Every structure is written in structure tokens, then in C-alpha cells.
Amino acid sequence: MKFIAxxxxxxxxxxxxxxATSYIGAMAAVIVLGTLIHPGSFAAFFGGGxxxxxxxxxxxxxxxxxxxxxxxEKMGELFGVNSALAILLITAVIGFVLGxxxxxxxxxxxxxxxxxxxxxxxxxx
Amino acid sequence: xxxxxxxxxxxxxxxxxxxxxxxxxxxxxxAPLLDPNVGFWQNMYSxxxxxxxxxxxxxxxxxxxxxxxxxxxxxxxxxNDEDLYRAQGYVTAKHRLWQMEFQTMAAAxxxxxxxxxxxxxxxxxxxxxxxxxxxxxxxxxVQENHPEMLPLIDAFADGVNQxxxxxxxxxxxxxxxxxxxxxxxxxxxxxxxxxxxxxxxLMGDRxxxxxxxxxxxxQEKLDVLxxxxxxxxxxxxxxxxxxxxxxxxIDVPDSLNYPNDALTIDPLPQPEDGVGSNNWAVSGSKTxxxxxxxxxxxxxxxxLPSLWYSMQLTTPEFSVKGATLPGALGVISGFNENIAWGxxxxxKDARDWYKIxxxxxxxxxxxxxxxxxxxxxxxxEIKVKGEETFIDTVVYTHYGPVVYDKSFRSDRQDVNFSxxxxxxxGSNEQLTFLKMNKAKNHQDYMAALDHYTAPAQNFVFASRExxxxxxxxxxxxxxWEGQGKFFMDGADPQMEWQAYIPNEHNPSTLNPERGFVSxxxxxxxxxxxxxxxxxxxxxxxxxxxxxxxxxxxxxxxVEEMKALQFDDYYLHxxxxxxxxxxxxxxxxxxxxxxxxYLQELKDWDFYADPNQKAxxxxxxxxxxxxxxLWKEWEDWDVPVVRPxxxxxxxxxxxxxxxxxxxxxxxxxxxxxxxHVNKAFEEMVxxxxxxxxxxxxxxxxxxxxxxxxxxxxQFESFSVKNVYTGGGSGILNxxxxxxxxxxxxxxxxxxxxxxxxxxxGGQSGNPGSKYYDNFISKWAIGEYLNFDLRGSNxxxxxxxxxxxxxxx
Numbered sequence: 001m002k003f004i005a006x007x008x009x010x011x012x013x014x015x016x017x018x019x020a021t022s023y024i025g026a027m028a029a030v031i032v033l034g035t036l037i038h039p040g041s042f043a044a045f046f047g048g049g050x051x052x053x054x055x056x057x058x059x060x061x062x063x064x065x066x067x068x069x070x071x072x073e074k075m076g077e078l079f080g081v082n083s084a085l086a087i088l089l090i091t092a093v094i095g096f097v098l099g100x101x102x103x104x105x106x107x108x109x110x111x112x113x114x115x116x117x118x119x120x121x122x123x124x125x
Numbered sequence: 126x127x128x129x130x131x132x133x134x135x136x137x138x139x140x141x142x143x144x145x146x147x148x149x150x151x152x153x154x155x156a157p158l159l160d161p162n163v164g165f166w167q168n169m170y171s172x173x174x175x176x177x178x179x180x181x182x183x184x185x186x187x188x189x190x191x192x193x194x195x196x197x198x199x200x201x202x203x204x205n206d207e208d209l210y211r212a213q214g215y216v217t218a219k220h221r222l223w224q225m226e227f228q229t230m231a232a233a234x235x236x237x238x239x240x241x242x243x244x245x246x247x248x249x250x251x252x253x254x255x256x257x258x259x260x261x262x263x264x265x266x267v268q269e270n271h272p273e274m275l276p277l278i279d280a281f282a283d284g285v286n287q288x289x290x291x292x293x294x295x296x297x298x299x300x301x302x303x304x305x306x307x308x309x310x311x312x313x314x315x316x317x318x319x320x321x322x323x324x325x326x327l328m329g330d331r332x333x334x335x336x337x338x339x340x341x342x343x344q345e346k347l348d349v350l351x352x353x354x355x356x357x358x359x360x361x362x363x364x365x366x367x368x369x370x371x372x373x374x375i376d377v378p379d380s381l382n383y384p385n386d387a388l389t390i391d392p393l394p395q396p397e398d399g400v401g402s403n404n405w406a407v408s409g410s411k412t413x414x415x416x417x418x419x420x421x422x423x424x425x426x427x428x429l430p431s432l433w434y435s436m437q438l439t440t441p442e443f444s445v446k447g448a449t450l451p452g453a454l455g456v457i458s459g460f461n462e463n464i465a466w467g468x469x470x471x472x473k474d475a476r477d478w479y480k481i482x483x484x485x486x487x488x489x490x491x492x493x494x495x496x497x498x499x500x501x502x503x504x505x506e507i508k509v510k511g512e513e514t515f516i517d518t519v520v521y522t523h524y525g526p527v528v529y530d531k532s533f534r535s536d537r538q539d540v541n542f543s544x545x546x547x548x549x550x551g552s553n554e555q556l557t558f559l560k561m562n563k564a565k566n567h568q569d570y571m572a573a574l575d576h577y578t579a580p581a582q583n584f585v586f587a588s589r590e591x592x593x594x595x596x597x598x599x600x601x602x603x604x605w606e607g608q609g610k611f612f613m614d615g616a617d618p619q620m621e622w623q624a625y626i627p628n629e630h631n632p633s634t635l636n637p638e639r640g641f642v643s644x645x646x647x648x649x650x651x652x653x654x655x656x657x658x659x660x661x662x663x664x665x666x667x668x669x670x671x672x673x674x675x676x677x678x679x680x681x682x683v684e685e686m687k688a689l690q691f692d693d694y695y696l697h698x699x700x701x702x703x704x705x706x707x708x709x710x711x712x713x714x715x716x717x718x719x720x721x722y723l724q725e726l727k728d729w730d731f732y733a734d735p736n737q738k739a740x741x742x743x744x745x746x747x748x749x750x751x752x753x754l755w756k757e758w759e760d761w762d763v764p765v766v767r768p769x770x771x772x773x774x775x776x777x778x779x780x781x782x783x784x785x786x787x788x789x790x791x792x793x794x795x796x797x798x799x800h801v802n803k804a805f806e807e808m809v810x811x812x813x814x815x816x817x818x819x820x821x822x823x824x825x826x827x828x829x830x831x832x833x834x835x836x837x838q839f840e841s842f843s844v845k846n847v848y849t850g851g852g853s854g855i856l857n858x859x860x861x862x863x864x865x866x867x868x869x870x871x872x873x874x875x876x877x878x879x880x881x882x883x884x885g886g887q888s889g890n891p892g893s894k895y896y897d898n899f900i901s902k903w904a905i906g907e908y909l910n911f912d913l914r915g916s917n918x919x920x921x922x923x924x925x926x927x928x929x930x931x932x
Contacts, residue, residue, distance in 0.1 A: 022294075023160045027142050059161040069169030071299070071892030077841035078303070091159040091166075094145065098156065101138040108131040 003043035009033055010051025010099060011058075018055065026052065027102040034106020038114075041107060048103020049096040056095035060088055153305050163294040165302055168892040172197055172220065176924035183931040184211055184283055190916055191216060193923040196909055197887035197895040200437035200446075202916040207280045209440050210454050212928055214284025214311070217434060217451050221889040222288065223298040224430040225452035226308055227835055229315045232322035233257045234507065239304050241510040249533055252505045253519050255526040256325055259548040260318035266551030267317070274556055278313035281454050285311035299891060300836070306510075311452075319452040320555060324548045324580040326425070327470045331661040332478045334766035336611040341761060350768045350785065353659065354652055356775065359669050361471075361583055361597060361644040362632040364651040370630055372655035377605040378619035401664060402469030403671060403690065403856060404585040405643035406593040408636060413680045416874035417587035420686045421458050421467025424858040425866040427832040429843060429897060431885025433457075433867045437914060438562065444913050445562040446879065448867045451889075455558040458869060460879055462913065463565045464588045465871040469644045471581040471597045472660040477608075477622075478542045479524045479615030488520050488530075492616040498523065524615060525549050543615055545622065547600045552578030567592045567635060574598045575628050583644035589873045595642035596633035597649045601626045604657045626656055641675045643668070645856075665771035666696040666854040683878065686870045691906035692856040698743045699731040701774045705750065708781060708801040719809045733857075735825030735850040744827070744852070746808040753800035757788040770854070777801075825849060828861050832884050832900065834891070842891040847884075849904040857906075868908065880908035 010030050018026035030052065034044045064072055064084070072084035079087060145156035158164045172193075182189070187204040189212045194200065199216050203209035217225065230236060234251035236244035251257075267274055289308050301307060339347055358364070402423040409415040425432055433448035438456065447459015458467045482492040483500075490497040503526070505517040520527040524543040553576050560573035570586045574596055577584075581599025586592070602609075602622035613620040632650050634642060647668035649658060674689055706712075706727065714720045722742050729739035752759070754777075755767045768776070776783055781797035788795050815822055825848045834842035851857030851864065858864050869881040884903045888895035899909070 018160065019162045022163070023156050024142055024146075027138065031138070056159075056161050060166045063161060063166045063169050067169040067171065067174060067892075069171070069892045069894070071165060071169045074841040074891055075165050078839060087159075091161065094155055094159050098138075098141055098145065101134060101141055105131070105135045105138045108127070108134050112127045112131045 002037070002039035003047050006033070006037055006039040006043050006047030006103065007051045007054075009037065010048050010103060011055045014052045014055035014095075014099065015059070023098060026055075027098055030099055030102035031106040031109070034103045035110045036106075038107050038110035041104060044103040044107035045100045048106075049100025051103070052099025053092040053096035055099075057088060057092045060091055064088075148305050153303050157294070158302050165299050165892070167295040168299040168302075168890055171890075171893040171895055172888055173923050177926055178924075179927050179929060181931040182211065182215060182284070182287055182928045184280065184287075185928060185930040188930070189928040191926045191928060192914065192916065192918075193925070194914070195921045195923050196435075196899070197923060198435045198437070198909075200439065200914045200916075202439045205440060206277055206442075209438055210277050211280040211284040213436065213438060213449075213454065214281035214286075215288050215928070216284075216436075217449070218285040218288035218311070220887060221430055221434055221451040222285070222308055223300040224835060224889045225285075225319070226311075227300070228322060229318050229452060232260075232318045232325070234505070237507055237509040237515070239306055239510060242512055245507065245509060245515060248507050249505075249515075249517055250528075251325075252507070252517065253526055253528045253533060254325065254544065255519075255521075255546070255549050256321045257318065258503065258521075258526070259324075259546075259550075260314060260321045262549065262551045263317045263321065263553065264314050267313075267553050267555075270551075271553055271556055274553070274559070275313065277454060277559070278316055278555065281316060282311045282313050298889065300839075303839075304836075316453055317555065319450060321548055323450070327472075327580040331766045332476075332610065332612050334764050335661075337761075337763045338765040339611055341763075341765070346785075350772060350776075351766075352772070354648060355663075355665055355771055357665075357669065358648055358651055359672050360648045360650050361595060361668075362634050362650050362654075363637045363639060364653075366632075366634055366637070366650075366653075368653065368655055370655075372630065373603050373624050373627065375603050375605060375623040376619070378617075401472075401646040401667070401858060403643075403645045403667060403858075404467040404469045404583065405641060405671060405675060406465075406585050406587040406595075407641045407675065407678075407681050407686075408593045409591050411640040411675075411679055411681050412872075413682050414872065414874055416589075416872050417591060417593050418681060418683060418686050418870065418872045419460070419465040419467060419585060419587040419593075420690055420868075420870045421469070421585065422690050422858075422865040422868045423458065423468060423470075424864055426863050427830070427859075427866065427884055429832050429834050429885055429891075430889035431866070431883050433883045433885075434887065435881065435883070435911075439916070443563045446911060446913055447869060447881065448883065453558070454555060455562045457558055458867060459562075460869075460871045460873075460877060461562060461564070462877065463590075464570060464586060465873060465877075465879075466561055466564075466570065466587075467585045467869060468582040469585075470646055471583045471599055471644075471649060472646055472662050473581055473597075473599065473601060473649065473658060474604075474609050474660050475579065475581060475599065475601065476544065476546045478544060478612045479522075479620065480612055481522055481524075481527060481541045481543050481615045483541065488527075491522055493523075494616070494618045500527075522615065542612065547579045547602075550578065550600065552576075552600065554578060566590055567594055570594065571596070571633075583646075583649070585642060585644065587871070587873050589875070589877070592636055593642050594633065594635045595644060597631055597644075598628070599631075601631070601656070604659075606657050607659075608657065610659055630656070639676065641672075643671050643675060645671050661766060664854070665769065667856050667858065670694055670696045670856055683870055683872050683880070687868075687880065687906065687908060689856060690865065690868050690870070691851075693733045693850040693852075695731050695733045695740060695743070695852065695855055697770055697774075697854045698729075698733075698740070698747070701747060701770070701777075702726060702729070702731075702743055704774060704778045705746065705801050705805075708777070708798045709805060710798065710802050716809065718813055719805075722809060722812060733824055733850050733852050733855055735848050736823050737850075738822055738824070740824040740852065741822045741827040742808065742812065744824075745811055746804055749804035749807045749811075750801050753804050754786055754797065757790055760790055824852075828852065830859055830861055830864065830904075832897070833862065839891075844897050844900055847900060847904050865903075868903070869911070870908070871911075877913065879911035879913070881911040882908045 017029040076087040190202040192200045234248035404421040406419040437446040445461040447456040484490040507515040524545040529540040557577040578600040586594040645667035646664040733740040777797040830847040831845040851859035853860040872878045
């Protein structure tokens, strides 16, 4: 559940922050989100990764279908992968890698600074 | 442990963020390029998707209206010239910024700044030819002689710069994103530099090759193979034109001592094969409507973004429409409410080489007559991407730059030749076009041309008053016969250019009796013209076909003029093929394919239409025959010029046993017949292999016309294998990489009817639907409506933008 929530929050955050600042800003936002939500290492990594990847691919697909341009195909050829789908996948992978490590960084930061409670098993006097 | 993992993962994250923003070797920075918020995905918008109804532009005196028609052709309506050209700069940059900047960087020898050391040699060559030097002199010339023009060029530059300043990461043209650099400020100097770049594209010389050939075969044989005028000369200016002036006289040297070195260096890069043009005008006496009709189609390298950008420019004073050169002011080939004009390259040797004898290693002085003259040094600082700035020192003599010397191509012979070129002389070509845009009649046209220096052009003209005219305009030195054909001794003052042909002596004609004027890069005049005229590259086929058709046609319509621009008749084949078939030893081959190919050639009507197979067979056979005929010359292993196709065919027909066809390096005695038969065998083998590998050898499939992006490595931004006919030496001169870069037909009636097309699209953005949308029409000879528009016309509008003065 935390994974899904973190993924959706990352996706929304990247869509908002990336457009207003840059992909570096989006990475910083995912780090902060990871710190605040601290969903666990697995969820932070894959949630952040898929969140940013989905944000990028959904925007790329929106642009592709709203404009009808064949530029992705041309860029695919230029990259030597010869298809728009491949260039979309490369975009997704780059987004994933940046988002995943950002999410994990945030979560690990939380782990580092959290205060461990030291009276869990003290019981009643 | 938690500290360790956090620091490790954070370092990986920061490294990823950092390295994703940096280029990896030749690859562009990945994240900025792929990020759909700013990367190439943002370049998928077409111009109408991003249309703005209102924009503010600083410096405007009054509002300017820009109406884009359905083809994205902007029609700019301004109240005064300054506003007009400011808006032209802004609008052109909006659609062609990367192209105009890239071309000026190429002209300035600055490509290394973009692509790194791989372009260093090219940049050094460009700088050593002195294009930037010529543009600097041109700017000084404008400052001194036409200061009133500076506010207009500055306004254009300011318009460009306001667009550059408005750009953000997302709206940057995609080429900047891929090549990872940003646009810099435009300036008046760059507009002038662009026109110098045209000179470089259009002008060549063969002094090196002629010098070598003269040394090897001697002057006498050279004169036989390279006569000054062809037998069937059909010049630009009608042959019966009477020259009613006294020519400027010059001193002819008593004896000629040419430098006698055999030079094995590579010649300077020459204009690409297929670069040329057609233009003509027919008078009302030959047209169905009684109105003059003018046509122009400049043949240049086929590139994307297109060399040309169409526009209408209107003020209360004038309204002009046609093809602009992105980066230059006004319209270059077009029409207004009163006249139409067009250009073709007026090839005439305006580039000469002088051998320099330096006094010593310092090269600070050189021999000139009995004295030692001081040379000067120009330091060229070439910035190189990823490396330290390269410093190149170029020696200048009074002739011009020493292109090759001990520091450039020093592995070759010590050459030290100085390049004399009209491009290095102050001039103001821009003014010609500004004046021409406003011209109302023949007198205005002639006055506009007086400012034009280089590259020399055949300016065709027609007016609503009914006049048609042609003038060959450029700055031409007065030369004695043979001057400039070979390398000359720079120490001998007798070799100097002594004077220039006055503008009023340049060949021109007005309303000739034959009812038309025309040019197709052929000889400008017949031998009665009192000045020496020479160039290696004069056309011998398109001109005769064009003039033949114009003589034949009467009651001419616009449709017939369009058809003539798209005419695929292969005159060279019509003259050469019968000779070649006659020289074939057998007409009855056992080989089925050989028989089939020969029959196809015999049945051919000599039209190089895209679906025809015979043009492929002829092209292949002729190419091999020509190579065979002059193979011995290739074996000399020094650059020489070969006789042109016209002279070669003439010699094959009239003297097939000529000594020139015997390769002295073999034991047998070869004749034209030997070469033709051997070439036929090779052609058959070649075509069989081609058929096996590629299939259908229809002409369009074989010649593979491609329209290439300015960065050839960006193949996917090019359009390949365009299905179209024509070829080099044909009126529709569309070969593999060159052809009609712009076609225009204008009928000067009431109202003026105009048609135009070019192989590309108005947008410079490879992601836009307007990037290459004209090509399919261009390939089949169709045109766009180019009539002048009024500011309130409402039909076929894509969108409008109002430019208002910035408060």
C-alpha cells in the first residue's frame, strides 16, 4: 500500500515540480518526499522510480498523441534504436533511475536521522 | 551502517543527476534531451499549436500584423521599413534560428565550436579563404558609404535577438539540444557574412587544374579541347546584341611567364556538381494573356531546413513576396506590385591565384616587381569544443590571403599562393535587394543592381509596364585573353588586375526582338563582346533546350512555363547516345540482358522521367565511357580538368580516332569505339548486379534524390529517395543531391498571379508538420499560390499574430 501511495505521490510531484523547475528539482522533491513518507527501501526505490518514469512517459505520450509529430521516430533513428517506442523506453529508464535513487536517498536519510525509541520494552514500573 | 548506506546512495543519486546532465563522448546530455518537460519531446509542436495572438516587441514604432497562410508563409504588414525588418528578423528566427546561425558559423569558420576538433581543418580552410575578412570589409563599406542602411540591418538583428532572448530550455530548437550549445546574439555583421557565404557556395575556379594540364599537354592541345566559345554558343545575352560602348583598355603583357610548378595539392573545394539555375522572362508579345511572364529556379544543394524561406513584406510604400534567405533582409528572388526578378549564377572567373615569393622565412615581405612589399598577418582564434583555442596565422598580401602555406597542408609542396577574389572587396549586396524589393520599373532595377558585386548573377526582370530584361551583374576585372586561367606570378606586376568593367558595360539587354530573355549558367555573351570572358563551368545543354523551347512556343501560358521548369528532356543524352550506339561493335548480343538494355536505350524518347529505365542505363554507360575516354589523365595523378561533356561528345562524333582517345600507357591504340564498347560491357555487368541487389532500375530509384539535413549525420532529419525526375544538365536539374531549390513563375498582369514552391517547408523544426510538407508537391512539379495578400484578406489563414510595441 505504501508502495502504491509513494508511487502516486512521486508521479504527481514530478509532474508539478519538473515542469516548474528541472529534472534536478524533481529529484530533490522525490528525496524530500522519501524522507517525509519513508515508505521502506523497496517502496522508496521502486515507487520513486516508477513515479518519475510514469510522469515522464505520460507527458511524452501526451505530447506524441496531441501533436502527431514523428519526431520520436526520427530521434529513435538518431539514437540507433529505430523506433519511437524504444526512445520512449529509454526516456522511461532514465526517469526510473533518477527517481528510484532519489526516493531511496530520501528514505535512507529518514532512517539515518530518525530517533529510535528506547523505552519500548520498559513496561510498567 | 545507516550512515554508510545513506552516503553511498546519495552519492549515486548526485552522480546520476550530474552525469545525466553532461555529454558522454559524442552523445548529448541524456536527461535534458529526454526530459519531456524541456527535451526533444517539446519540439513536437508545430507552429500553429504554439500560435500567439499578441506579442510585444521592443523597438517597434507602430503595431505590426503577421498573417500566416495555410502553408505557414508569413505576410508581414508594417507601417515603416524599420518595423518591417525588425519583424522579419523576429519571425525568421522563430522558424529558422538554428539554420541561420549554423550557416553563419560555417561561413565564419566556427563549426569547431559546436562539434569539436573534427571540424578544425574545415574551419581553418574557411578562414584562410577570407570569408569573415570579406564580411568585415563589407560592414566597413556599409558604414562609410550607406550609413542610412545600418538602422535597418540593426533592426533586423534586434528582432532576431528578441526572439533569442525569449527562448527557454523547452523552446530551444532541437539541434541545439542535440549538439548541446545555445544560440548567441545576432548582429548586422552576420547578415552580411551570410551573403559572402553564398559567394563561397557559388563560385569556383580551376586555375590549379588548368595550370597542371597546360604543363602536361601544352597550350595548343589545351585550346583544341577547351575552346573559349562552343560551336553552338547560345549565350545569355542574345548573340546579335550590338555593344555600343568603348571598352576600358588595359596593358597586355609582352610575354607571359607562368609559374611552372606541377602541383599535386588538392584544389580548393569547388561548388557542388549540379549547382546552377534557370531564369527567363517572356514578353507580352509571346504570351496568351499579353502580359510578361517571369520564371526562376535556382539549383543548389538540396538541404533541410531549406535554404529559402518564403515571406511577404508589406509597408504602405511597397509589397514584396518571394524567397528570402534566412538571416538576410528582404526578398532575394520574388516580385512586388510592379516588377518581378530572379537570379541565376553568372559563372565568370572572379577568383585568381598568385604565386608569392617571400623574402625569407618570416614571410613579412614578398617580391613585387623590383621591390619587397610588406605582408600583414591576420590571427585567427578558432575555439574548439572540449579543447584549447587553436591559433592560426594567415599571411595577407595585397592580392589577398595566402591559403596554403607551411602551417597549413605543409605535408604538401611549399605552395604560397595568394587568393585574389572579389569577395575580399568592400561591397553592399544587401542594398541591391532592399532597392529591388521596392523597384517600380526597369530604371529602378538597373539602379538597384549598381550596388551588386558578388557572387555575380544573371538578374532577370519583367514589369507590369511590359518590359523584360536581363543583366549580368557582378564586379568583373578587365582581363587580357587568358588572364586568370592559370596560376600567375605574384611578383610580376603585369599579372595584376588593372581595372574593373564599368557597370554600364556589363552585358545586359532590354526587350530584345526575340521576345524573351533567359539564362541557364551558359556563356554570358558571344565573341563580339569586347571584354575577355572565361569560366570553366559554362552550361551547354540547359541553355539550348530552354532557348529552343522559348523560340518555339507562342501564346505562352503560365502552365507552360511551369511545365518548362519541370522539363525532363535530356539533351546531352539525345546528342551522345546516337554516337555511342553507332560506335557499338555489335547490336546483336547473345547476352539477354545486354540486348534488353540496348533495346530500351534505342526506344527511349530522351525524357528523364522518374519511371523511365533508359536514363539509368544511359547515365551509367555515359559515366563509364567518359571515365574510359580520359582515363590516362586520371593516371597522371595530379589534379587536372577534363573536357566537358559537350566537347567530348563533339570529338567522339567528329573524330572518333582522335589521338586524345589513345591511352599512351597501354600497348594497343584505343579509339572512341574501344572505350564505348568497354564501357557498355561494364555497364551491363553493373546493371545486372544492381538489378539483383536493388530491383527496379527506374531513374528515380537509381538516382535517389535526397534532401539532406545541414548536419549530414542527422540522417533521420533528411528526406531520402524522393521520387522525381530530371538530372544534371536537364532543365529540371534535380540530381541526387542538387536541384531546383526554389521554383517561381509570375505573370505580371492585373492582378499579378504568382506561383512558387521549394523542396522543404517553412519550419526549420524537424518535429513540425511544416518541416518538409512542400516536398511531395515539389517532386511532381506542383506549385503553391503565391499571390500578394492584403492585410484584411481572410481566406486560407492559419493564424495571425499582432506584434505591438513593448511598453
